[in-house]
Amino acid sequence: MEIKSLFEKAVELDGKAVEAEGWVRNLRDSKSFAFIELNDGTDFRSVQVVMDENTENFEELKKLYLSSAIRVKGTLVMTPEMQQPFEIKATSIVVEGESTADYPLQPKRHTREYLRTIAHLRARTNLFRATFRVRSVLAYAIHKFFQDRGFLYAQTPLISAFDGEGAGEIFHVTNLDLKNIPKNDDGSVDFSQDFFGKPVNLAVTGQLEGETMAQAFRNIYTFGPTFRADHSNTKNHLAEFWMVEPEMAFCDLKGNMDVAEAMMKFIIRYTLDTCPEEMQFLDKFVEKGLIEKLEKIANSNFARITYTEAIDIIRHADHKFDVIPNWGDDLQREHERYLAEVHSDGPTFVTDYPKEIKAFYMKLNPDGKTVAACDLLVPGIGEIIGGSQREENYEVLLNKMKDFKLNAEDYSWYLDLRKYGSTIHSGYGLGFERMVMYMTGVDNVRDVALYPRTVNNCEF
Amino acid sequence: MEIKSLFEKAVELDGKAVEAEGWVRNLRDSKSFAFIELNDGTDFRSVQVVMDENTENFEELKKLYLSSAIRVKGTLVMTPEMQQPFEIKATSIVVEGESTADYPLQPKRHTREYLRTIAHLRARTNLFRATFRVRSVLAYAIHKFFQDRGFLYAQTPLISAFDGEGAGEIFHVTNLDLKNIPKNDDGSVDFSQDFFGKPVNLAVTGQLEGETMAQAFRNIYTFGPTFRADHSNTKNHLAEFWMVEPEMAFCDLKGNMDVAEAMMKFIIRYTLDTCPEEMQFLDKFVEKGLIEKLEKIANSNFARITYTEAIDIIRHADHKFDVIPNWGDDLQREHERYLAEVHSDGPTFVTDYPKEIKAFYMKLNPDGKTVAACDLLVPGIGEIIGGSQREENYEVLLNKMKDFKLNAEDYSWYLDLRKYGSTIHSGYGLGFERMVMYMTGVDNVRDVALYPRTVNNCEF
Numbered sequence A, B: 001m002e003i004k005s006l007f008e009k010a011v012e013l014d015g016k017a018v019e020a021e022g023w024v025r026n027l028r029d030s031k032s033f034a035f036i037e038l039n040d041g042t043d044f045r046s047v048q049v050v051m052d053e054n055t056e057n058f059e060e061l062k063k064l065y066l067s068s069a070i071r072v073k074g075t076l077v078m079t080p081e082m083q084q085p086f087e088i089k090a091t092s093i094v095v096e097g098e099s100t101a102d103y104p105l106q107p108k109r110h111t112r113e114y115l116r117t118i119a120h121l122r123a124r125t126n127l128f129r130a131t132f133r134v135r136s137v138l139a140y141a142i143h144k145f146f147q148d149r150g151f152l153y154a155q156t157p158l159i160s161a162f163d164g165e166g167a168g169e170i171f172h173v174t175n176l177d178l179k180n181i182p183k184n185d186d187g188s189v190d191f192s193q194d195f196f197g198k199p200v201n202l203a204v205t206g207q208l209e210g211e212t213m214a215q216a217f218r219n220i221y222t223f224g225p226t227f228r229a230d231h232s233n234t235k236n237h238l239a240e241f242w243m244v245e246p247e248m249a250f251c252d253l254k255g256n257m258d259v260a261e262a263m264m265k266f267i268i269r270y271t272l273d274t275c276p277e278e279m280q281f282l283d284k285f286v287e288k289g290l291i292e293k294l295e296k297i298a299n300s301n302f303a304r305i306t307y308t309e310a311i312d313i314i315r316h317a318d319h320k321f322d323v324i325p326n327w328g329d330d331l332q333r334e335h336e337r338y339l340a341e342v343h344s345d346g347p348t349f350v351t352d353y354p355k356e357i358k359a360f361y362m363k364l365n366p367d368g369k370t371v372a373a374c375d376l377l378v379p380g381i382g383e384i385i386g387g388s389q390r391e392e393n394y395e396v397l398l399n400k401m402k403d404f405k406l407n408a409e410d411y412s413w414y415l416d417l418r419k420y421g422s423t424i425h426s427g428y429g430l431g432f433e434r435m436v437m438y439m440t441g442v443d444n445v446r447d448v449a450l451y452p453r454t455v456n457n458c459e460f
Helices: A004-015 A112-117 A128-146 A207-217 A253-274 A274-284 A290-298 A307-315 A333-343 A394-403 A408-417 A431-442 B003-013 B112-118 B126-148 B207-215 B253-274 B278-285 B290-300 B307-315 B332-343 B394-403 B406-418 B432-438
Strands: A017-029 A032-038 A047-052 A069-078 A086-097 A172-174 A201-202 A219-227 A242-251 A303-304 A348-356 A369-377 A380-388 A425-431 B017-029 B033-037 B047-052 B068-077 B086-097 B172-174 B200-204 B219-229 B238-248 B302-305 B348-354 B370-378 B382-390 B425-431
Touching: A004 A017, A004 A086, A004 B394, A017 A047, A017 A086, A032 A069, A032 B033, A112 A128, A112 A303, A128 A219, A128 A242, A128 A253, A128 A274, A128 A431, A128 B126, A128 B207, A201 A408, A201 A425, A207 A219, A207 A242, A207 A408, A207 A425, A207 B126, A219 B017, A219 B207, A242 A253, A242 A431, A242 B172, A253 A274, A253 A290, A253 A348, A253 A369, A253 A380, A253 A425, A274 A290, A274 A425, A303 A307, A307 A333, A333 A369, A369 A425, A380 A431, A394 A408, A431 B370, B003 B017, B003 B068, B003 B086, B017 B047, B017 B086, B017 B207, B033 B068, B033 B348, B047 B068, B112 B126, B112 B238, B126 B219, B126 B238, B126 B432, B172 B370, B207 B219, B207 B238, B207 B425, B238 B253, B238 B432, B253 B278, B253 B290, B253 B348, B253 B370, B253 B425, B253 B432, B278 B290, B307 B332, B307 B348, B307 B370, B332 B370, B332 B382, B370 B406, B370 B425, B382 B432, B394 B406, B425 B432
Parallel strands: A047 A086, A303 A348, B047 B086, B302 B348
Antiparallel strands: A017 A032, A017 A069, A032 A047, A069 A086, A172 A201, A172 B172, A219 A242, A242 A425, A348 A369, A369 A380, A380 A425, B017 B033, B017 B068, B033 B047, B068 B086, B172 B200, B219 B238, B238 B425, B348 B370, B370 B382, B382 B425
């Protein structure tokens, strides 16, 4: 029986024979007793298994190594006076898979750097059991939020013939033999011999394909991997990460923020409710006050200010910044955090940024200087969501593409959306790993991805 | 208001003022009336909008091109005597985005080949609205099935340093300039200059990483893209497709089949219930009898026979096959279909295949000749799921890897799972596009992926 089920049904199983399987996470023994902390990963909590002389092979079992896989038969007994609600008095234990004395996860503190070198085993520690479970539940909460509202899940392609936004370095994808790249007479690569007959790369966004689907289904979301070949080796950069990108037709900037705010509150609430044990662990050992921080967000009304107001607020703030921004400058993390933490004391949308510092597809405002963008800033980290109303006017979009030195021919299908029944429409992007970090308090992105891909690192 | 909401609330909105947005899917006009078929993609059904002289700009609006985006104000009126349950009598219509006379989707039959050339618009047709909605709901049903049962969603990496199962051609991923690949003195590629410092490729499976997670969380599933550089240009091959790969610790082959059977029934039932309009359309226009076929599967007990029995059944069948298989041969599609369609008349697991025709990681049976594999065959297409119990014995697995000429060093972390508390464990793979084809009746995989990637084809 799964340990999760034992916890759920403990009261009715009191005094009854039960079977459980799992791994030995700890073992304490005395002459006449031994206690196994048994966990199978279905529940964050472990079950205490009690052995004594009545347990078959008691003396042998006392020598079990950590992480041995066992099958336990015994009696479930409620223990109202103890910390754990029940224990299993074992009558017999079968060892399904032995472990070794040099099992790499001994019961002591391991550094996260070391744990990354054994990423295939680290999911067996409390930290990663909590983090990866929260990641899984958060992912489901995102699907649930959108599907309950009728949004279409658009699984956009990852192999792409164009480089998305012209932003950041890309990974090439090829079936050619890298040792013998075929060349044309002029020295260029002969892509006609490659799998797709032309150069292709890994997608940096699914937004543009997402927009095509929003013009058919009104409300859609993508949720899939994206890739950046940035050589940044920081706590916040992965070469492969997951993005959530909703797109809504007949939806302006305000509607966009309404959806983003509702989504943030829903996925936080859902995860807090679904993972109470994991969240308490993370609150206690990773980020003190984590649950309080998240509860506050789930129950707050997000502030909404314009970029112009934000610049004004920062320039008049009684606060020492490393950099004082002028109108037209991008906001730095210190500014974003000030706005969310001090000025609003809560999540804050900043809207209507200067057009020069935002992407080409963002809707030009009537002032001709700003675009209908909205970044969501949250206490602790700053920007967590970037979104905008999209430019729906064919001519304006075409001119913006020229300003950004993009080749309009590459985007003909994207421009088509503005020819055949264009709509006011909006969308945003949420970096999923960033959200997992915010939800768990884990401060290095390498520890929220199962197998992180970074510069010079592609293990497992 | 979304058209889906109008359908849900029509009775209470009867006689009331409503607003709706959407695209003109059709327009019929006479001198004094005009009827717009309005759809916004939130509901498969369209709403009939009635214009007459009381509608502002009536004469202008009669000339609207197909696919124009409009905002309608009017009165909702129940129409119990008509085919559609209600209509909107328009008082005013605002055109948000005009269309053109040469809009590529005119109301006539377009070939699917043509529609693939305008994949950014084809989602506006009934066929693709039905197919992509079913795809989206089916994806959610998969998440729901596993999350409701406590399975961890494992988002395994797509950039991989090893080639999975040694099966099929792979795509290289590189940040090197393909025109100027740096070389070592011996002429080999100098991968130290590449992003990851070594050769990497796109993952062909997430199973092995999935197994590492199952040894921590007991029950996990992957659901993400996988890649094959096979040059097969058939109705069934994509270079990029999505796979579902559950892995369960403390679970044998029988338990594996139990989960697969329960999953198939659940996701079919959920999709039938959630997409009645789409399924009726597909049943009527794409595959006659589709719903009956699926209902039968959702309500059947899946047959279970061994490979050895299957060979015996086929060799004694009163049926003409192109090829009569001997024991040891792989089953061809004609055999699979005979077993599911004629012999069992329903979904059929075939188990315990000869070890030579299955992957190295499958559990060797006590007979030393077969492995604990299970393929699920369904009427109409044959194999839809491939699974097995995994070899949990370190020595046996190591020998199997030698037999398959795999380099054990590349798999050291996979072998570790057999050293530190190995468990009886099992899993299977479901090709998601194949499942969408089965669920929709659409017979070409290029028409169930939003933007299909195939040999010499990477558009949009």
